[in-house]
Amino acid sequence: MVSYTIGRSAPDVHAKWGCLQRISPGGDLSPTLLHVTPWGELRIRLHEGSHGCGERAGHGMWIAVGKGKGGAGCTTAVLELAYAAARRRRGRRPRRVGVIDLDPQGNATDVLEPESRSLGIKDVLNPHSPLSLRDVLVPASWERILVAPADRFLANREVDITARGITALRRARLSGEIDDLVDDVIIDLPRDVGKLAATGLLGAETLFIAAQATMWGAQGAEEMRYTAERISAKGNPDLRIAGFIISAYDDARDSKRVLNEMKENFGEKVILPPIPRRVRVREAIESYHTPCREYGGEDLVEVSDIYQSVYDRSQEARENLK
Numbered sequence: 001m002v003s004y005t006i007g008r009s010a011p012d013v014h015a016k017w018g019c020l021q022r023i024s025p026g027g028d029l030s031p032t033l034l035h036v037t038p039w040g041e042l043r044i045r046l047h048e049g050s051h052g053c054g055e056r057a058g059h060g061m062w063i064a065v066g067k068g069k070g071g072a073g074c075t076t077a078v079l080e081l082a083y084a085a086a087r088r089r090r091g092r093r094p095r096r097v098g099v100i101d102l103d104p105q106g107n108a109t110d111v112l113e114p115e116s117r118s119l120g121i122k123d124v125l126n127p128h129s130p131l132s133l134r135d136v137l138v139p140a141s142w143e144r145i146l147v148a149p150a151d152r153f154l155a156n157r158e159v160d161i162t163a164r165g166i167t168a169l170r171r172a173r174l175s176g177e178i179d180d181l182v183d184d185v186i187i188d189l190p191r192d193v194g195k196l197a198a199t200g201l202l203g204a205e206t207l208f209i210a211a212q213a214t215m216w217g218a219q220g221a222e223e224m225r226y227t228a229e230r231i232s233a234k235g236n237p238d239l240r241i242a243g244f245i246i247s248a249y250d251d252a253r254d255s256k257r258v259l260n261e262m263k264e265n266f267g268e269k270v271i272l273p274p275i276p277r278r279v280r281v282r283e284a285i286e287s288y289h290t291p292c293r294e295y296g297g298e299d300l301v302e303v304s305d306i307y308q309s310v311y312d313r314s315q316e317a318r319e320n321l322k
């Protein structure tokens with residue numbers, strides 16, 4: 001089955017419905033499902049091989065952001081990349097983004113203020129739950145973003161996750177289960193390397209590793225690279241480390257030295273320029289749940305611009321791979 005967006009407003013739906021009927025005068029396209037998505041779009045399912053005139057939502061990027069040490073700017077990167085993807089810009093179609101929060105701290109969930117928290121990612125990973133990823137994605141307060149919420153129970157349930165749970169996101173990506181709901185998926189990985197992190201690393205195709213330019217930050221980044229390479233070799237050959245995002249970078253001599261060491265170790269994968277340390281990033285995101293650009297001020301627009309270019313470059317790289 002394939003899924004088509006056929007429109008948001010009634011006239012739009014009628015015009016496109018008419019177009020579908022013309023393509024298939026006898027009605028042999030056999031629409032089997034007509035429903036309203038969380039985005040308020042009407043969708044129809046047609047048999048594979050049909051050529052509708054609606055837009056087919058493509059399989060976009062499945063990006064994970066991870067770290068080897070806490071406080072690395074991982075959640076901030078997830079949120080700013082999601083905002084960059086979904087942002088309305090001249091000449092570009094804003095993307096619809098699904099944020100999957102695999103961190104039991106639920107920081108990304110808190111910031112995105114989901115419409116409901118009654119279901120979450122724990123219900124997808126639970127071996128006794130019939131729910132799939134699309135059942136737990138709910139609209140966030142940020143435009144064009146859906147979130148699969150995390151809560152503290154995710155930590156308690158980690159021991160119960162079975163092999164089927166660990167591969168849940170991978171299956172969702174490969175089956176195209178949410179391709180009609182979102183263009184890109186961005187996953188916030190937990191710090192601990194356990195079943196939750198493995199679930200995200202098996203699901204993603206693109207990995208960013210967030211780190212601060214400190215000795216322990218660099219060690220954490222190296223550990224995450226090692227973990228990702230092992231997971232990639234064992235069960236996810238699609239996984240590619242797209243880059244190391246250095247966050248909250250200041251001009252201290254030690255930061256410069258560590259950044260240079262990271263460049264020697266990780267080469268061109270170190271994303272330049274690093275994200276500068278700007279105290280109001282915390283105020284915007286943590287306290288006011290607002291993307292940097294919308295919170296305003298030159299300092300935050302500068303930060304937002306860098307995340308935007310990270311997103312744009314990885315989208316271009318993805319297009320070139322196709």
Ligand SMILES: Nc1ncnc2c1ncn2[C@@H]1O[C@H](COP(=O)(O)OP(=O)(O)OP(=O)(O)O)[C@@H](O)[C@H]1O
Nearest residue numbers: 070071072073074075076248276277278279281282
């Ligand atoms: N560019 C920046 N300048 C200043 N502070 C920043 C910057 N980026 C992130 N921060 C702050 O650094 C702290 C850690 O960031 P964040 O929560 O994104 O990291 P994390 O790796 O997700 O942490 P955790 O291990 O708790 O999940 C937060 O208080 C955040 O607001």
Ligand SMILES: [Mg+2]
Nearest residue numbers: 074075103107
């Ligand atoms: Mg975090």
